[in-house]
Amino acid sequence: MQIPTPKSATNMTWFTEDNVPDPAPGELGVQGWKILIRPIPNAPKTRGGIIIPDSTMDVLDLIRSVGRVLALGPRAYTREDMGGKPWCKVGDYVLYGRYAGAKISYGGVKLLYINDDEVITTVKDPSKLNE
16 A cells, blocks of 8 residues: 655745734744745735736746745844855745755744745845846
């Protein structure tokens, strides 16, 4: 008898609706050079109100992963090879690789721990990424 293996959670499904509050600061430990991220979904419409088809949403979800920084570990961005200053701070929206990090769910909120060097860039307005 073959036991079916569960499908891994993709970036397409790894987010929590906005109405669910973040865990309280300090409720989850962030160790070493890790960053705690709350992933956000792609916008289902363009700014002009055009609904993005599911097939296009699938592609968008595969090519970009964006989330809000909830916490930085105490050693994040302290290595000399990283320039000595943080690339992001708590509250920033960041773009990270689609396979980056370790996914967890805590208190009904889907979260992601990534290494500090997995941040690709900060994003001022993530809603503009679909334009």
